[in-house]
Amino acid sequence: MSMNDPISDYLTRIRNAQMARKEFVDIPCSNLKIRVSYILKEEHFIRDYVKVLDQKQNVLRVYLCYDYDGNPVIHGIKRESTPGCRKYVASDKIPSVLNGMGISIVTTSKGVMSNKKAKKLNVGGEILCSVW
Numbered sequence: 001m002s003m004n005d006p007i008s009d010y011l012t013r014i015r016n017a018q019m020a021r022k023e024f025v026d027i028p029c030s031n032l033k034i035r036v037s038y039i040l041k042e043e044h045f046i047r048d049y050v051k052v053l054d055q056k057q058n059v060l061r062v063y064l065c066y067d068y069d070g071n072p073v074i075h076g077i078k079r080e081s082t083p084g085c086r087k088y089v090a091s092d093k094i095p096s097v098l099n100g101m102g103i104s105i106v107t108t109s110k111g112v113m114s115n116k117k118a119k120k121l122n123v124g125g126e127i128l129c130s131v132w
Helices: 006-019 031-042 115-121
Strands: 024-028 046-052 059-064 077-079 103-108 111-114 125-131
Touching (some): 006 024, 006 031, 006 059, 006 125, 031 046, 031 059, 031 103, 031 111, 031 125, 103 115
Antiparallel strands (some): 024 059, 046 059, 103 111
């Protein structure tokens, strides 16, 4: 099975695992997915992530976060830029998600970071996804 958009697959696996109330989800590993997971952990949308070494391809195990009532912390996760239609923004045009309650993940010339950090560093780039 060939996959055209690995980031979209990553987001869909997280969304489906939270709907099924799973404790963790295993995702094929890449450096970009590790960096996105780091940002989600930094913003407290996931509990943790671990790179599990495998014989074929390494696996990224993402531990999901729930509140005290058992509801998922991530209420919505949306892919913004797709391989067919890339969305680039300048540093002064980076949108805020739900008036700062959510984040968008941006790939810039200085690496992958959240929209808040990109505004501080005054860099623009491609918006990968929005999480709230």
